[in-house]
Amino acid sequence: MQFADAEDQDDLLPPEEAFLPSDFIEQMDEPTTGPEASSTAPSNEGTTSGLTSGGDDEVAPPEFDPRHREEFEGLLYLGALTHEFPWAGHRFKIRTLTSGEMLEVGLAQRQYRDSIGESRAYVTAMVAACIVTVDGKHLPRPISNDIGDTEFANKFVYIRESWFPWVVDAVYQEYMKLEARVVEILDAMGKVPPSARSTRG
Secondary structure (H helix, E strand, O other): OOEEOHHHHOOOOOHHHOOOOHHHHHHHOOOOOHHHHOOOOOOOOOOOOOEOOOOOOOEOOOOOOHHHHOOOHHHHOOOOOEEEEEEOOEEEEEEOOOHHHHHHHHHHHHOOOOOOOHHHHHHHHHHHHHEEEEOOEOOOEEOOOOOOOOHHHHHHHHHHHHOOHHHHHHHHHHHHHHHHHHHHHHHHHOOOOHHHHHHOO
């Protein structure tokens, strides 16, 4: 299996991002700053300042990209959040997963089913799927024509073989917080699905 330097492959679009708008993908790779920017999807220039009309000390909850209100294509942004955080001297950028990426996680975990490593495989696969960049760099991307040699497959193998469990667990915990934020936003919108309500404390 061969890997390409991510900086030399900027013109290649990873398979799981093929159906997202190009401007959305470009903005996902931009660094974010501040508490609100680090917890929301890429925003347009018309994004609110994050303060409610109730007073300067009241901060509004993070929101989805304003484009989530657009007809049809708005669904590409409904549930999309990114988060950048520091840990142990490194900076990680993660994002919420699509349904297809969740299915890839299930397939990666399947080979470890009924073994002592099943839960570890799930956590590792989730981290591989949600990672956008580490210290501003992408994880290795495939350069072969093998249909099974996807970006997710490469990231899963790379993290499985290279990262220690403590690193994987730290990123996974941040991803769980990001998912919780999605539920909070949907709750504020009055759109929380029954399945999300049942998982809340």
